[in-house]
Amino acid sequence: MKILVTVKRVPDPETVIKITPDGTSIVTDNVKWVMNPFDEIAIEEALRVREKAAGTEVVLLSIGQKAAQEQLRTGLAMGADRAILVLADQPLEPLAVARVIEKLVGTEKPELILLGKQAIDDDSNCVGQMLAELLGWPQATFASKVELGADQKSARVTREVDGGLETLAIPLPAVVTADLRLNEPRYASLPGIMKARKKELKEIPLADLGADVTPRTKIVKLETPPKRTGGRKVASVQELVQVLHNEAKVI
Amino acid sequence: MGNVLVVAEHLHGKFPKTTLVGLQAGKQAATLVGGKCLAAVLGKGIDGLAAELAEYGVDVVAVEGAAYEHYLADAYTAAVAEIVGRKDVEMVVGAATAVGKDLLPRVAARLGAGMASDVTAIVDAHTFKRPMYAGNAIATVRIDGSPRIVSVRTTAFDAAVKGGQKGTVEKLAITPDAAHAQARFVEFAETKSDRPVLTEARIVCSGGRGLKNGENFTIYLEPLCDALGAAMGASRAAVDAGFVPNDLQVGQTGKVVAPALYIAVGISGAIQHLAGMKDSKVIVAINKDEEAPIFQIADYGLVADLFKAVPELTEEVKKLKGA
Numbered sequence: 107m108k109i110l111v112t113v114k115r116v117p118d119p120e121t122v123i124k125i126t127p128d129g130t131s132i133v134t135d136n137v138k139w140v141m142n143p144f145d146e147i148a149i150e151e152a153l154r155v156r157e158k159a160a161g162t163e164v165v166l167l168s169i170g171q172k173a174a175q176e177q178l179r180t181g182l183a184m185g186a187d188r189a190i191l192v193l194a195d196q197p198l199e200p201l202a203v204a205r206v207i208e209k210l211v212g213t214e215k216p217e218l219i220l221l222g223k224q225a226i227d228d229d230s231n232c233v234g235q236m237l238a239e240l241l242g243w244p245q246a247t248f249a250s251k252v253e254l255g256a257d258q259k260s261a262r263v264t265r266e267v268d269g270g271l272e273t274l275a276i277p278l279p280a281v282v283t284a285d286l287r288l289n290e291p292r293y294a295s296l297p298g299i300m301k302a303r304k305k306e307l308k309e310i311p312l313a314d315l316g317a318d319v320t321p322r323t324k325i326v327k328l329e330t331p332p333k334r335t336g337g338r339k340v341a342s343v344q345e346l347v348q349v350l351h352n353e354a355k356v357i
Numbered sequence: 358m359g360n361v362l363v364v365a366e367h368l369h370g371k372f373p374k375t376t377l378v379g380l381q382a383g384k385q386a387a388t389l390v391g392g393k394c395l396a397a398v399l400g401k402g403i404d405g406l407a408a409e410l411a412e413y414g415v416d417v418v419a420v421e422g423a424a425y426e427h428y429l430a431d432a433y434t435a436a437v438a439e440i441v442g443r444k445d446v447e448m449v450v451g452a453a454t455a456v457g458k459d460l461l462p463r464v465a466a467r468l469g470a471g472m473a474s475d476v477t478a479i480v481d482a483h484t485f486k487r488p489m490y491a492g493n494a495i496a497t498v499r500i501d502g503s504p505r506i507v508s509v510r511t512t513a514f515d516a517a518v519k520g521g522q523k524g525t526v527e528k529l530a531i532t533p534d535a536a537h538a539q540a541r542f543v544e545f546a547e548t549k550s551d552r553p554v555l556t557e558a559r560i561v562c563s564g565g566r567g568l569k570n571g572e573n574f575t576i577y578l579e580p581l582c583d584a585l586g587a588a589m590g591a592s593r594a595a596v597d598a599g600f601v602p603n604d605l606q607v608g609q610t611g612k613v614v615a616p617a618l619y620i621a622v623g624i625s626g627a628i629q630h631l632a633g634m635k636d637s638k639v640i641v642a643i644n645k646d647e648e649a650p651i652f653q654i655a656d657y658g659l660v661a662d663l664f665k666a667v668p669e670l671t672e673e674v675k676k677l678k679g680a
C-alpha cells in the first residue's frame with residue numbers, strides 16, 4: 107500500500123514572531139524553520155504502518171520554496187521512502203494547497219493520505235478536510251489512534267473531539283489528519299540521515315501541475331495583538347482571595 | 358443580496374453555548390451582508406430543536422433523517438452544500454468547535470469557496486480578523502466571491518438570546534448519495550463530568566505538569582474547581598502525560614477559553630498555552646518559579662508550592678462562600 111504524507115515548512119514553535127512595519131508579513135531574519143510538528147506525527151504514523159505491513163511505501167509531499175527540501179530530508183531521514191517538492195514562490199491558501207495535493211494524488215494513487223491537523227503558522231486546520239472533499243474520500247480528522255483493517259481496505263480511527271473520543275470506521279482510500287496524541291515521532295538516526303541523502307527528492311514546478319490555485323482569500327494586513335501586561339504578585343493565599351473578592355469581584 | 362446560513366450543532370437534544378455563539382456571529386454577519394440569517398439543524402428526531410432554534414428569531418431549515426443521526430463530515434457536507442444552493446446563501450457561519458472545524462472546510466471545498474477559520478471579528482461582509490502564529494499575529498483577511506465560509510472563535514462573540522420575531526421552520530428532505538455516506542460512526546466515549554463545560558464556564562482552573570500526576574488533579578485541583586463552581590482545564594504537557602483527558606487541553610491546538618476568572622496552577626505559560634486563555638478577564642497564576650512566563654500576563658501571581666497553596670485556597674474559598 108502507498109501512503110502519502112504532507113509536510114509543511116514552518117517557523118519553529120519556539121520562535122518569537124514579529125511583524126514587519128508595513129504589516130505585510132512576518133520578519134524572517136533569525137527565524138529557525140522546522141517541519142510542522144503535526145506533520146512529524148503524520149510521518150511517524152505512516153512509518154509504523156509500514157513496519158507492520160510489508161511492501162508499504164511512504165511518500166512525502168511539500169508545497170513551497172526550494173528550502174523546504176530541508177524538511178523533506180528530515181522526513182526521509184526519519185525513514186520515508188521518497189519525497190516530492192512542488193515549487194511555489196508564494197504561499198498558497200489551504201484550498202489551493204488541497205488542489206495541488208489532489209493533482210499529485212491523481213498520479214501517485216495512494217490508499218491513505220496523512221496530514222497534520224493544523225499548520226502552526228496559519229493555524230487554519232483546513233487542508234485535510236478540503237482535500238477529502240475534492241477527492242470524494244471519507245475523512246477522519248484529529249486522529250489519536252489509527253487501526254488499519256487486516257485487508258488494508260478500511261480503518262478505524264479514534265478522534266479527539268469536544269467532550270471525549272469518537273471512533274469512526276472508514277473505507278480506504280481515505281484522508282486522516284494527525285492530532286498530538288497519535289504517537290511520539292522518532293528522531294532521525296545518524297544512519298537514517300546518511301541514507302536520506304541518497305533517497306529520491308523530485309521537484310516539480312507548480313505551473314506543471316495545472317492545478318487551480320486562484321486565491322479566494324487575501325491577507326490584507328497583519329497586526330501585533332494588544333499585549334496583555336501582568337498585574338502584581340500577591341504575598342499569600344489570603345491576600346489572593348481578598349483581591350479576587352473585593353478588587354476583581356470575580357469570586 | 359444573499360443570506361447567511363448558520364450550522365447549528367447540537368448534543369443530547371440541546372444547543373450548547375458554542376452553537377449560540379455561532380448563531381450570534383451569523384446574525385451579525387447577516388446585518389452586514391444585508392440578507393436574512395438562516396439556521397440549519399440536521400439530525401434524527403429534531404422537531405423540538407428546530408422549533409427552539411426559531412425562537413432565536415432566525416428562519417430554520419431542518420434536515421431530518423437517519424443519515425444525520427450522528428455527525429459525519431461527508432454526509433453533512435453534502436446536505437449543507439445543498440441548502441446553500443437552495444436558499445440563496447452567501448455566507449456560511451459556524452462555531453469553531455471540533456465539529457465546525459471538521460465540517461466547514463469540507464463545505465468550502467465542495468463549493469469552491471473562500472474560507473477563514475477561527476474568526477475573531479467580522480469587519481464587513483467580506484472582511485474578517487483571525488489569529489495566526491499561535492495568536493502572535495492578527496490577520497485581516499478578505500474573502501472574495503460567494504459563498505464565503507467562516508468558522509468563528511467561540512470566545513469572540515456573545516451567545517444569541519431568544520426573542521424578537523419568531524422564525525419559520527422549513528423541512529428539507531435531502532438524502533446523501535452513497536458516495537457521501539462512506540464514513541460510519543462507531544462510538545463516542547464521552548468524558549463524564551458534573552463540572553461546567555470548559556467552553557461555557559465563568560471560572561476555569563487549569564493544571565499543568567507541576568501537578569505531577571493524575572491523582573494530584575483529583576486530590577488538589579478538583580476540590581478547588583468544586584469550591585469555585587469552576588470547569589477544569591489543563592496544559593498540553595498534563596494531557597500528553599495522561600493526567601487528564603484530551604478534551605481538557607487549553608491552547609493553540611486545544612480549546613480556547615475566555616472566562617471571567619482563569620487560574621493557572623503549575624503551568625509555565627508557553628505561548629501555545631497562552632493562545633488559548635489570554636483573553637480571560639482575570640488571570641491568576643500559582644507557580645513556585647517566580648520567573649515563570651505565566652506571571653508576565655497574570656493579573657495576580659502567587660509564587661508558592663501548589664501542593665500547599667491550592668488546599669489553602671480551597672479552604673479560603675469555602676470560608677468566603679459559607680460567610
Ligand SMILES: Cc1cc2nc3c(=O)[nH]c(=O)nc-3n(C[C@H](O)[C@H](O)[C@H](O)COP(=O)(O)OP(=O)(O)OC[C@H]3O[C@@H](n4cnc5c(N)ncnc54)[C@H](O)[C@@H]3O)c2cc1C
Nearest residue numbers: 565566567592593594608609610611623624625630645663
Ligand atoms: C505544535 C505544538 C502545539 C502545542 N499546543 C499546546 C496547547 O494547545 N496547549 C498547551 O498548553 N501547550 C501546547 N503546546 C506545548 C507548550 O509549548 C508547552 O510545552 C506546554 O504548555 C507546557 O505545559 P506546562 O506549563 O504544564 O509544563 P511546564 O512547562 O513543564 O511547566 C510546569 C510548571 O509547573 C511549575 N511547578 C512545578 N512544580 C510546582 C509546584 N510544586 N508548585 C507550583 N508550581 C510548580 C514549574 O515551575 C513550571 O513553571 C504545544 C506545543 C507545540 C510544539
Ligand SMILES: Nc1ncnc2c1ncn2[C@@H]1O[C@H](COP(=O)(O)O)[C@@H](O)[C@H]1O
Nearest residue numbers: 112113169221222224225230231232233
Ligand atoms: N504548503 C504545504 N505543503 C505541504 N503540506 C501542507 C502545506 N500546507 C498545509 N499542508 C498540510 O496540511 C495540514 C493542515 O494545514 P492547515 O490547514 O494550513 O492548517 C498541515 O499539517 C500539512 O500537513
